[in-house]
Amino acid sequence: ATQNYSANLDYYTGSSSVLPPYDNPFNHTDIICEKSHTRQFAQTFLPAFFWIVFSIGTVGNALVILVYCKYRYRKSITDRYLLHLAIADLLFVFTLPFWAIAASHGWIFKNVMCKIVNSMYKINFYSCMLFLTCISFDRYITIVQAMKAKNSKRKRLLRSKLVCFGVWLIAIGLCIPEIVYSESKQVSNTTTCKMVYPTTVTRTIKVTVLALKITIGFLLPLFVMVTCYAFIIHTLLQAKRSQKHKSLKIIIIIITAFLLSQLPYNSILLVK
Template identity: 30%
Template sequence: MENNSSVSGGDHLVYLCDWPNFETVIGAIFILIFILSVIGNSLILCILTCYENLNDVTNLFFLNLACSDLVFTITLPFYTVYSLHHWVFGDVACKFLTSAYFVGIYSSVILLTAMTVDRFITVVLNWPRNPVKRRRYAIGACAGAWVISIASSLRDAMAVKVEAFDENTFSCEASSETSENNLDYYLQTSLLFFLPFAIIIFCYSAILKTVLTTANRQRRRTVVVVLCIVAAFFICWGPYNTFILISTLYKPVGCYEEERFYIAYSVCRVLAYSHCCMNALLYMLSQKMRRHLLSLLHCENTRRSIRDRGTGQSSSVIQNAAITAQNSADILELKSN
């Protein structure tokens, strides 16, 4: 239902549009994404720590990516409440959750870029041959990803604050003073999204060319898994970042245009937020990961059944031995009589 009324907002008109129940659907999707992400990434962390060698560079990147997804995931329940109601968590939580939101995004893209560059150096350049040196570089890249993402998120956290629409309604948005000058924000977005995207395209073009000419099936599987993870990130976040850039050039006028514009924004946002549970699903492309997951989910039942089977077998052996001994005693007694 569309409300076509408008009010004067200085030198322009502000249209008052309302789309009931739309935010309820978005909130329900966010909660579903939150549940899937917590379960999936927690299982990945358990599998990596229990079954995998964390000295392996690829596993190290996967571990950090799962942590990055979880950092982003913890913000979803708060933004769900915000979209359904208004900001009720105060100014400190506003800044902290904004920082966590951007840390999750920035760290993911930096880690994915570092993982791709590592694949490029290993597959195409065949360097470094020393695994210890390669592991040190990977640890440095992961540490650098977290430092850069945290430092970059501080600017976003300082830009937001809680503002009151009226006595009982609050928002957690960038202040009007900082939102008027968005050049630094879009420069940061370009550096931390579009530049890594260009680097990844270049690296994977060379990687695929090299891998397709080799017969190493294990190397091909690893490259395919990493490629799917990288592609999923840019498929999910690409439309959202592109839409944000378009929104600076085009402003909808009237309720009809605003509704269409907002629906497109919401679809892009849901697609972007769903990325935090995508990696856990893509990890299952690896047969080894699926085997570890089954071992993790069935380990207790398996141990219990083995223990019960062993106990049952021991009891049967004891019972058979006792019966045999009793029969032997009866035979000897009959012979003596």
């Protein structure tokens, strides 16, 4: 659910705009597209929207962490990934008050906060998608290879800790462009916080950053989810379980929700 409003934030901050002005095929629309009404609407809508998401997201994810801590000895490997998913979402929702203020008053904070806030957003983006990938793979091992999963539970528990550490490391590594290039910049009469590439950065690097975002943030999780859940569905259909229809419905809902929330946004990035 976090990724639904992440796309909104990505649009507002302009962090997806990687192509130079005269090479961007979409830039000619600025001549005929009047944006003043959009900006006026954004100044009213976005602060309220961000504060609502901040409130609900903080309470919801904090409850997930509290429940996990209370019953941590009974939890599975998937629950561990869900814990880290909740932590990643909390990192993101803590940045929303900054964006709420920036939406109505412009970016009034320092360059350091701009780098921190943008970096936390990207860390959330990459870590969430990678943890969703891990959850899908763990469900595959637990259901399709049940005997193997039962015999190697200790190894899998230890391995899951290393996987979580690796996911955070990858997410932090991939947000280096935000740490280096994010800064507050005057645009018209408003100060914004966005990534500003210096002229020394080649177009190849800019496109590579965007390609990594699409690959790790959408294509890789989609491939793993579809593959793992296809095997799970095949196993469930062969099993004589009364609850298998419920499980199949849940899997279909998971994949559908992922596609509905991610496909439109990533299609635009891919075209760009």
